Amino acid sequence: MTVWLVAWEYFKRAFASRTLVAFGVVGILFLIVAGCLFGAQLQSGGRVYGAEEQLSIARAASYHIAVGWGILFAVMLAMGAASRPLEDGSAQFLLSKPVRRSHVLLGQLLGVFLTALAAAAALAALASALSLLRAHVFPGTLWLAVAVASLSFALAVALVAFFSMFLPRVVAGMLGIIIYLASFPAAIGSLRDFMTGGYKEAGLEFPWYVRWGAEVYFAAAPPIAGVQLRAAELLKQQRWDVDGWLTVVTAAVYVVVFFVATWALYARRDV
Amino acid sequence: METAFEVLNLTKRFAGVTAVDDLSFAVAAGEVFGFLGRNGAGKTTTIKVALDLVKPTGGEVRLFGDDWREPELRRRIGYLPEFPVRYPHLTPRRYLRFAARLFGLSRADAAPRADELIAQVELEDAADRRMGGFSKGMLQRVGLAQALVNEPDLLFLDEPTAGLDPLGHHLVKELVRDYAARGKAVVVSSHILAEIEAQCSRVAIIEEGRLVAEGDLAELLQPTNVVEVELEGSAAAAREAFDKIASAVDVAGNRFVLTLLPGKEASDVSKAAAAAACVVTALTTRRQSLEDLFVSVVKKPGEEEAE
Numbered sequence: 001m002t003v004w005l006v007a008w009e010y011f012k013r014a015f016a017s018r019t020l021v022a023f024g025v026v027g028i029l030f031l032i033v034a035g036c037l038f039g040a041q042l043q044s045g046g047r048v049y050g051a052e053e054q055l056s057i058a059r060a061a062s063y064h065i066a067v068g069w070g071i072l073f074a075v076m077l078a079m080g081a082a083s084r085p086l087e088d089g090s091a092q093f094l095l096s097k098p099v100r101r102s103h104v105l106l107g108q109l110l111g112v113f114l115t116a117l118a119a120a121a122a123l124a125a126l127a128s129a130l131s132l133l134r135a136h137v138f139p140g141t142l143w144l145a146v147a148v149a150s151l152s153f154a155l156a157v158a159l160v161a162f163f164s165m166f167l168p169r170v171v172a173g174m175l176g177i178i179i180y181l182a183s184f185p186a187a188i189g190s191l192r193d194f195m196t197g198g199y200k201e202a203g204l205e206f207p208w209y210v211r212w213g214a215e216v217y218f219a220a221a222p223p224i225a226g227v228q229l230r231a232a233e234l235l236k237q238q239r240w241d242v243d244g245w246l247t248v249v250t251a252a253v254y255v256v257v258f259f260v261a262t263w264a265l266y267a268r269r270d271v
Numbered sequence: 272m273e274t275a276f277e278v279l280n281l282t283k284r285f286a287g288v289t290a291v292d293d294l295s296f297a298v299a300a301g302e303v304f305g306f307l308g309r310n311g312a313g314k315t316t317t318i319k320v321a322l323d324l325v326k327p328t329g330g331e332v333r334l335f336g337d338d339w340r341e342p343e344l345r346r347r348i349g350y351l352p353e354f355p356v357r358y359p360h361l362t363p364r365r366y367l368r369f370a371a372r373l374f375g376l377s378r379a380d381a382a383p384r385a386d387e388l389i390a391q392v393e394l395e396d397a398a399d400r401r402m403g404g405f406s407k408g409m410l411q412r413v414g415l416a417q418a419l420v421n422e423p424d425l426l427f428l429d430e431p432t433a434g435l436d437p438l439g440h441h442l443v444k445e446l447v448r449d450y451a452a453r454g455k456a457v458v459v460s461s462h463i464l465a466e467i468e469a470q471c472s473r474v475a476i477i478e479e480g481r482l483v484a485e486g487d488l489a490e491l492l493q494p495t496n497v498v499e500v501e502l503e504g505s506a507a508a509a510r511e512a513f514d515k516i517a518s519a520v521d522v523a524g525n526r527f528v529l530t531l532l533p534g535k536e537a538s539d540v541s542k543a544a545a546a547a548a549c550v551v552t553a554l555t556t557r558r559q560s561l562e563d564l565f566v567s568v569v570k571k572p573g574e575e576e577a578e
Contacts, residue, residue: 016360090357271324
């Protein structure tokens with residue numbers, strides 16, 4: 001109950017922030033441009049795309065904007081969600097009430113997650129409206145994909161909140177964005193297969209540090225983009241293979257591990 | 272009587288700086304306890320340890336006899352921090368409802384409780400305005416209201432009158448009196464010593480985290496060598512007699528304030544008055560003020576010269 005109270009208060013507070021509203025408006029502008037792809041005449045190299053292909057491209061563009069914006073929202077909010085209340089004294093109010101520290105932390109991070117989810121849902125709703133208006137099709141799979149991709153919001157929140165416990169907030173946020181961008185190559189299965197052994201079949205040889213670096217990178221890169229790309233497969237109603245499920249499970253494990261690590265630091269901090 | 276708040280050999284160090292050093296004292300239910308010290312003496316840190324906001328380096332705190340780290344104990348505690356409110360986007364009414372709900376009140380019960388508190392701190396006119404534009408005094412009133420939301424059995428007030436106007440000071444005084452009369456413990460940390468002296472039955476003074484004085488005010492404040500006398504008879508004759516036993520004599524009609532010479536006592540004043548054919552109608556030995564006591568126990572040798 002207290003977790004929900006703290007989260008809901010955080011959610012309302014976030015939407016009172018002008019910076020976030022401005023950030024959301026920019027996202028909406030991007031999406032309107034992408035949404036115009038619904039029902040548009042797309043062509044490439046003289047080939048005109050069919051209606052199904054056009055819908056597929058528009059859906060994918062809308063999806064990646066909605067999810068990408070949601071992740072950026074999550075990073076922006078998460079960099080101050082755990083550490084700032086401890087530093088500016090506002091956590092005193094909550095922690096002087098019969099509320100456990102873990103509930104306060106969980107509530108604040110849940111508030112960030114809900115805000116990011118709301119931002120992505122708002123963009124998905126706008127994309128759906130544009131799809132209905134221009135192509136007379138409701139993109140149901142877009143909603144399913146955004147719902148699944150919200151796990152990447154949770155992962156971004158957990159990572160950035162953890163870094164913010166011992167790094168300056170801006171650095172923690174930047175690190176979150178860098179990790180998000182850097183996780184894209186790790187999410188591309190063919191690249192991973194090539195870099196972790198496939199290169200030998202192509203007759204190539206890499207120095208030991210590249211081989212080791214690639215092994216570590218592909219094993220440890222948090223699957224933020226991985227979840228985003230895997231969820232994108234749902235847009236085309238593709239069924240997941242084992243790798244798809246493994247990505248989601250790995251992301252969930254990352255969320256739990258980083259939340260526990262954040263909690264371990266949060267619990268020891270003086271307010 | 273139940274011990275509401277007990278500090279046992281508490282020590283807290285921050286990055287090599289000792290904020291609280293082996294501190295021990297206790298506060299009983301129904302007691303208004305003044306907690307005094309200079310800025311940075313360790314008062315706020317001690318209170319924060321009690322609320323588990325700050326982790327102690329050593330020692331412990333007992334709240335109503337139990338371990339202070341148990342969150343459920345805070346159902347019986349109210350806390351007004353030095354900088355109370357950090358929710359500028361909320362109105363006092365919504366803020367207090369939120370505070371009430373954190374204590375487990377239902378939405379239906381939180382609303383009337385918030386309204387009661389708004390009336391209690393006399394903020395009806397600003398109850399639905401966002402707190403972002405509030406003055407320090409108004410925020411202090413809201414902070415006070417949130418500290419009372421659960422009708423606590425132990426109330427910590429850290430600089431409760433900071434930023435308040437005279438009506439606000441009166442409000443705090445009445446509130447503290449009311450809480451003590453209802454058998455609740457109030458711990459007041461303040462720099463306004465006259466208020467502490469007027470409200471508190473016991474005090475503790477700390478300096479550099481160490482306890483330097485603690486006890487009932489009546490016992491701590493020693494009689495001074497200043498005596499106030501009212502008499503009937505010739506003021507001129509009395510003055511002549513008092514000049515022999517006092518180093519300073521202030522006169523206002525038949526009322527005298529005497530600073531007695533070393534070795535002289537109040538009984539010598541009566542004798543001097545009788546020798547001058549005057550009748551003493553009132554004689555009071557002034558006691559040390561809390562400010563005098565505070566300065567005497569806190570000031571280091573040579574500090575006055577440095578200032």
